[in-house]
Amino acid sequence: MSDHEGHGGGLPPSDEDLSLPKATVAKMITELLPKEVACAKETRDLIIECCVEFIHLISSEANEICEQESKKTIAPEHIISALKRLGFDTFTAEVEDVLKDHKQQLKDREKKVSKFEQSGLTEEELLRQQEELFAASRAKFQSTQQQ
Template sequence: MSDHEAGGMPSDEDLSLPKATVTKMIAELLPNEITCAKETRDLIIECCVEFIHLISSEANEICEQESKKTIAPEHIITALKRLGFESFTTEVESVLKDHKQQQKDREKKVSKLESSGLTEAELLAQQEALFAQSREKFRTAAQQ
């Protein structure tokens, strides 16, 4: 039983990335006539895990220096700069901005739901009625 399974911290052997996801990403990036050996994919996964570990450790140090208990996105960006990956920061900041916008959009949707003043059951009934109307329109159009 590994430390992780026993409730402790995961060992480096427990840390990985989904092989199918990495394989898909590699296939999307390579030209069609180029393939990637399984050993190469596994090496890429190991490199990615090591990179994440490196950035996380540095961000944790920055977080502790600031007497914070939670690693913030700004800690990651500072860690990238400190470790010599400054060229990555523009892309990371762009992804962070997009993520924050998506979060705001989700919150607006929740607020819309809440501000409708209807219960979940009432909204479900409205949805069912709309589906029924749509099915009826579809049947009518199909019969013509």
């Protein structure tokens, strides 16, 4: 097995280079299994290989759908269509829920950014105001402690 670091010349990674973080997968397995059940390293590695193959299958199918629609970017809807085409209909409701939550989180982040922009204050001014609020809160807390 040769070292593919950097994948020389912009070549895509080989299937041997594709994986998932072992510690993350191990944590997920531990959280899903009953406490009295252990998982062998070979089993974890097999689960990782299955996950990588599943991702490859779904992304290949989504890519075909994307090309059929003359699109250049795979959208979440392509993934959902790929799941349906491949017979994973039972996953689509959960995937759609996750997508909806993700979109809401993006909107919430945008609101936070726009509130900062709408304040018309510089970051330094906001930090100064924050420090003043902390100081007032500390003083109030200390005065209640002395009583």
